[in-house]
Amino acid sequence: MKLATYLDDTGRDRVGVVQNDRIHSLPSELTMRGLIDAGLGHTRSLGNDALGSPGVPLDSVHLLPPLEPASVRDFVTFQEHVEGVRRSIDGIVGVADAWFDAPTFYFTNPHAILGTGAQVRFPASSVDRDFELEVAVVVGRGGTSLDVSTxxxxxxxxxIMNDWSARDLQRREMQVSLGPAKGKDFATTLGPWIVTADELDPYRDSDGFLDLWCSAEVNGAQVGRDLLSNMGWTFETMIAYASRDSRVVPGDVLGSGTTGNGGCLAELWGRNGRQDPPALRDGDVVTLTVEGIGTLTNRVGTAGPAPVLPPVRRRSAEHARSVAS
Incomplete structure (x- = not known):
C-alpha cells in the first residue's frame, strides 16, 4: 500500500492511498504519524476502506513530504560510496577500518524536510552542490536495544530519500572532526510516499536485503544506478543498532546512506579526480527512482545570503592562566 500526504482542494493537509494514478482520501482527522502510531494492521484496514471511494487523479493534487519525522538518522551502508566520497572530501584512499564494525550514522535536521516537486535552496555560499540517492525505512514501533529479528x-x-549535500561546507566543517552539519541540514527530501513493508517483501532476498534497482538522473541524463541490496547491512540491522543503549520511536526515519555507482556526484568526483559530472546549479532537476517505490523529483535553487557571523573570540595563554589562578 502506498500512503501519501497531500494538499486537498481546500488547502488542508490530508493523507490518502495511492493506486493506479489516483489518490483516495483517508478520514480528514488522520495524519501520517497517526497512521504509523495505529500500526500496519489498522492502516491497511483504513486504506482498503478508502479504496472503495472513486478518489481523484494523482496529478490533480500537490504532494507534500509523506511525514514529519520524529528524527532522521542517516547511515553509510554502501562501501563503494564511502570509498569515492572519502577520496573527494578528505583525499584519502580506501575505507576506514571502523566502517566495518557497525552501520555508522549521523543525525540530520527533521525540521527541513521537503517533498517531491519542491525547490531545494542550497546555501548561497555553497558551490559544490550535490544530491544523494537513498532509501529510508520508517519505524513503526518504538523500542530499546532491539535484536535484528525483532x-x-x-x-x-x-x-525515497535525497540527502542534499553542500560538499564545500561539509569539507570545511569536518576538519574539526565533527559533522557533517551545515553541509547537510538545509534540506532533506522524502517521498513521493511511504510504501508499506508488506508491499516490498517480494523483493527481499535470502539474506533479508531488498533487491531494488535505484537510479539517479540530472536533467534527464542518468548519472547513477545501483542495487539497494548492495548495502552492507539490512534495514533491520540499522534499526537494531540505532536502538542500542538508546531508543527508536514510531515516525523515526533511517536513511540507507547513498548508493554506489554514481549515487551522488562526490563519489564520481573522487573516482575521476575532477568534478565530472559538474556540481549542481540553479535550475538543475534531480530525479531519483527506486523500483517498487516510485520517483522523487526536485529542482535546485539558492537561498538568500546568510547573516555574517562575528569572529571567534580567541583566548590567550595569559588569560587561561589568570582564570586558573
Missing part, C-alpha cells in the same frame, strides 16, 4: 516487526514502510 527489529523486522518495527518496520512500517519505506520511502
Amino acid at each position: 527489529a523486522r516487526d518495527h518496520v512500517f514502510g519505506y520511502t
Whole structure:
C-alpha cells in the first residue's frame, strides 16, 4: 500500500492511498504519524476502506513530504560510496577500518524536510552542490536495544530519500572532526510516499536485503544506478543498532546512506579526480527512482545570503592562566 500526504482542494493537509494514478482520501482527522502510531494492521484496514471511494487523479493534487519525522538518522551502508566520497572530501584512499564494525550514522535536521516537486535552496555560499540517492525505512514501533529479528516487526514502510549535500561546507566543517552539519541540514527530501513493508517483501532476498534497482538522473541524463541490496547491512540491522543503549520511536526515519555507482556526484568526483559530472546549479532537476517505490523529483535553487557571523573570540595563554589562578 502506498500512503501519501497531500494538499486537498481546500488547502488542508490530508493523507490518502495511492493506486493506479489516483489518490483516495483517508478520514480528514488522520495524519501520517497517526497512521504509523495505529500500526500496519489498522492502516491497511483504513486504506482498503478508502479504496472503495472513486478518489481523484494523482496529478490533480500537490504532494507534500509523506511525514514529519520524529528524527532522521542517516547511515553509510554502501562501501563503494564511502570509498569515492572519502577520496573527494578528505583525499584519502580506501575505507576506514571502523566502517566495518557497525552501520555508522549521523543525525540530520527533521525540521527541513521537503517533498517531491519542491525547490531545494542550497546555501548561497555553497558551490559544490550535490544530491544523494537513498532509501529510508520508517519505524513503526518504538523500542530499546532491539535484536535484528525483532527489529523486522518495527518496520512500517519505506520511502525515497535525497540527502542534499553542500560538499564545500561539509569539507570545511569536518576538519574539526565533527559533522557533517551545515553541509547537510538545509534540506532533506522524502517521498513521493511511504510504501508499506508488506508491499516490498517480494523483493527481499535470502539474506533479508531488498533487491531494488535505484537510479539517479540530472536533467534527464542518468548519472547513477545501483542495487539497494548492495548495502552492507539490512534495514533491520540499522534499526537494531540505532536502538542500542538508546531508543527508536514510531515516525523515526533511517536513511540507507547513498548508493554506489554514481549515487551522488562526490563519489564520481573522487573516482575521476575532477568534478565530472559538474556540481549542481540553479535550475538543475534531480530525479531519483527506486523500483517498487516510485520517483522523487526536485529542482535546485539558492537561498538568500546568510547573516555574517562575528569572529571567534580567541583566548590567550595569559588569560587561561589568570582564570586558573
